[in-house]
Amino acid sequence: MTEGPTRTAGSDRPEAGTGAPAVTFDDVRDAARRLAGVAHRTPVLRSRTLDARTGTQAFLKCENFQRVGAFKFRGAYHALSRLTPEERARGVVAYSSGNHAQAVALAARECGTRAVIVMPEDAPRAKRDATAGYGAEIVTYDRYTQDRVAIGRRIAQERGLALVPPYDHPHVIAGQGTAALELIEETGPLGALLVPVGGGGLMAGCATAATALVPGIRMIGVEPEAGDDTRRSLAAGHRVAVPVPRTIADGQAADTPGELTFPINQRLVDSVVLVTDDEIRTAMAFAFERLKIVVEPSGATALAALLAGRLAAPPARTGVLVSGGNIGLERFRELLG
Amino acid sequence: MTEGPTRTAGSDRPEAGTGAPAVTFDDVRDAARRLAGVAHRTPVLRSRTLDARTGTQAFLKCENFQRVGAFKFRGAYHALSRLTPEERARGVVAYSSGNHAQAVALAARECGTRAVIVMPEDAPRAKRDATAGYGAEIVTYDRYTQDRVAIGRRIAQERGLALVPPYDHPHVIAGQGTAALELIEETGPLGALLVPVGGGGLMAGCATAATALVPGIRMIGVEPEAGDDTRRSLAAGHRVAVPVPRTIADGQAADTPGELTFPINQRLVDSVVLVTDDEIRTAMAFAFERLKIVVEPSGATALAALLAGRLAAPPARTGVLVSGGNIGLERFRELLG
Numbered sequence: 001m002t003e004g005p006t007r008t009a010g011s012d013r014p015e016a017g018t019g020a021p022a023v024t025f026d027d028v029r030d031a032a033r034r035l036a037g038v039a040h041r042t043p044v045l046r047s048r049t050l051d052a053r054t055g056t057q058a059f060l061k062c063e064n065f066q067r068v069g070a071f072k073f074r075g076a077y078h079a080l081s082r083l084t085p086e087e088r089a090r091g092v093v094a095y096s097s098g099n100h101a102q103a104v105a106l107a108a109r110e111c112g113t114r115a116v117i118v119m120p121e122d123a124p125r126a127k128r129d130a131t132a133g134y135g136a137e138i139v140t141y142d143r144y145t146q147d148r149v150a151i152g153r154r155i156a157q158e159r160g161l162a163l164v165p166p167y168d169h170p171h172v173i174a175g176q177g178t179a180a181l182e183l184i185e186e187t188g189p190l191g192a193l194l195v196p197v198g199g200g201g202l203m204a205g206c207a208t209a210a211t212a213l214v215p216g217i218r219m220i221g222v223e224p225e226a227g228d229d230t231r232r233s234l235a236a237g238h239r240v241a242v243p244v245p246r247t248i249a250d251g252q253a254a255d256t257p258g259e260l261t262f263p264i265n266q267r268l269v270d271s272v273v274l275v276t277d278d279e280i281r282t283a284m285a286f287a288f289e290r291l292k293i294v295v296e297p298s299g300a301t302a303l304a305a306l307l308a309g310r311l312a313a314p315p316a317r318t319g320v321l322v323s324g325g326n327i328g329l330e331r332f333r334e335l336l337g
Numbered sequence: 338m339t340e341g342p343t344r345t346a347g348s349d350r351p352e353a354g355t356g357a358p359a360v361t362f363d364d365v366r367d368a369a370r371r372l373a374g375v376a377h378r379t380p381v382l383r384s385r386t387l388d389a390r391t392g393t394q395a396f397l398k399c400e401n402f403q404r405v406g407a408f409k410f411r412g413a414y415h416a417l418s419r420l421t422p423e424e425r426a427r428g429v430v431a432y433s434s435g436n437h438a439q440a441v442a443l444a445a446r447e448c449g450t451r452a453v454i455v456m457p458e459d460a461p462r463a464k465r466d467a468t469a470g471y472g473a474e475i476v477t478y479d480r481y482t483q484d485r486v487a488i489g490r491r492i493a494q495e496r497g498l499a500l501v502p503p504y505d506h507p508h509v510i511a512g513q514g515t516a517a518l519e520l521i522e523e524t525g526p527l528g529a530l531l532v533p534v535g536g537g538g539l540m541a542g543c544a545t546a547a548t549a550l551v552p553g554i555r556m557i558g559v560e561p562e563a564g565d566d567t568r569r570s571l572a573a574g575h576r577v578a579v580p581v582p583r584t585i586a587d588g589q590a591a592d593t594p595g596e597l598t599f600p601i602n603q604r605l606v607d608s609v610v611l612v613t614d615d616e617i618r619t620a621m622a623f624a625f626e627r628l629k630i631v632v633e634p635s636g637a638t639a640l641a642a643l644l645a646g647r648l649a650a651p652p653a654r655t656g657v658l659v660s661g662g663n664i665g666l667e668r669f670r671e672l673l674g
Contacts, residue, residue, distance in 0.1 A: 043380040045402065064629040065382065285666060292401040292631040292662035325629035329622060333670055 064325025078175030105136035167201025177205025191315020200261030207268035251298030401662025415512030442473035504538025514542025528652020537598030588635030
């Protein structure tokens with residue numbers, strides 16, 4: 001995906017490839033100030049069973065308890081909070097069938113602006129209802145014949161709306177980084193932090209915050225085995241695409257790293273480890289039965305990596321980003337039946 | 338059940354019916370000091386969806402995140418922490434097929450003493466394994482032909498062990514009260530507090546703490562419709578028994594209020610409301626899909642009462658005790674299938 005002439009949210013977006021980091025620790029701290037009192041300061045859970053099983057003290061940052069049920073609200077709200085008055089008067093557009101849709105819809109309501117969400121016409125009823133419930137206008141498309149990016153851009157241009165990308169935007173990245181900032185403020189220094197990687201926005205933000213707070217912290221990305229585009233890209237030294245991933249971790253089905261997120265992750269991430277769908281299921285069941293929390297597949301990959309022993313030489317203390325909990329009872333039964 | 342000559346845990350147990358309250362607010366504060374750093378200070382969750390649906394700001398004290406997955410650890414550990422050195426050297430015995438078994442087993446390990454747990458021989462494998470995993474000795478009985486109370490007492494007398502009752506003991510009650518103490522310390526004054534009632538220990542402790550901290554707070558007990566012994570007893574002015582309750586809320590299947598808990602609840606509880614098994618299921622599903630937490634049936638009754646509109650004239654701010662989360666995936670599917 002290359003950047004066209006579409007207006008993106010906020011007017012101070014640096015260009016990719018200019019050399020200056022797209023996001024700094026100060027940006028994350030600014031985002032935290034804007035999010036205070038709006039986003040939940042989510043709890044950090046501990047489990048002695050988990051510690052005993054994995055040989056590290058694990059600190060689970062539970063973004064499944066975030067508003068809209070996922071970390072996505074942080075980035076979306078932060079991006080929208082920085083719209084100019086003119087942009088706010090016109091509104092925003094986003095394309096997503098997942099958590100980003102609800103995040104932008106709710107953030108728009110909170111910021112007093114309007115959102116148009118481009119969703120596949122076969123998106124789950126519950127997701128459509130939730131998004132519409134936040135007051136967003138929903139535009140549907142046929143995902144077998146139509147291109148959502150083109151539709152999003154056309155709407156942005158026709159109506160003069162700012163496009164809010166799901167990860168490849170400095171304000172979105174800085175917002176996501178507040179999850180790691182809060183975690184480390186609460187726990188103190190950690191030896192490693194495990195973060196799910198899809199488009200790489202959560203990781204880029206968290207790595208920016210965590211490495212500033214704890215020099216030497218190991219930043220470990222986690223991808224589903226079928227969607228290892230970031231691991232391959234890091235190995236290749238440039239962004240490579242993989243076939244559209246077939247995985248239960250639908251929130252991590254990106255086929256290529258972001259243009260802005262990749263250089264940050266290239267600089268700050270130590271390694272990327274992979275988990276299978278079965279390992280994700282095991283982690284979801286462990287979360288249910290032992291931790292008493294509901295975690296969606298993409299939200300469970302960092303925990304899955306820890307449980308599956310993917311963290312080599314575990315440090316004394318490890319942070320684990322549990323990134324979302326949006327899964328209906330029916331789908332949950334289907335996956336863990 | 339009347340008290341025989343069996344030794345119960347701790348030596349300063351007041352007799353029922355002497356007029357002095359069996360448990361004071363100072364007892365709860367003492368318990369909190371003993372539990373500090375041992376029990377989890379469980380999170381208090383909020384949900385705007387829940388608030389919008391119920392017309393009150395709800396504060397959910399999540400004891401499903403407590404050690405052993407339920408509030409029971411508070412009372413069990415507190416009781417065991419107050420054993421005399423002689424009692425500790427001998428050990429304790431408890432009868433339970435549920436959360437109290439695991440709570441006493443873990444508390445015994447933490448206190449450096451031994452526990453014998455009397456369990457039905459058909460208790461779920463997971464519960465037996467968990468209890469044994471904490472190092473307890475398990476004695477099984479046939480629940481169709483044998484009396485667990487008699488077995489527990491015989492073991493206590495033969496081996497000189499202290500019996501740790503599940504609710505009818507001042508140290509147990511004071512320990513359970515720390516849940517409300519923590520909640521109100523975090524939230525400030527509440528207009529009402531909804532608490533599940535089985536034997537009445539959690540309610541007696543919580544009412545002792547909450548009414549001391551917030552004079553005028555409405556203490557609302559919640560029972561499953563089929564097990565309304567406390568509601569009937571309060572109406573009658575004395576303890577009455579109901580037929581053994583048939584309800585999915587197995588943790589609240591008491592058929593009569595406790596001898597010590599009842600006078601406390603008679604003095605401090607404003608009313609008891611009832612919920613059906615279907616309302617409990619709805620609350621469990623709401624907890625899963627909207628709150629992202631796993632709650633067992635008896636843990637969900639206070640939330641069920643709030644969702645079902647049982648709280649008349651809701652105050653601005655309401656506390657809700659979510660008392661436990663011990664339910665396996667299989668049973669969960671069975672109940673919500």
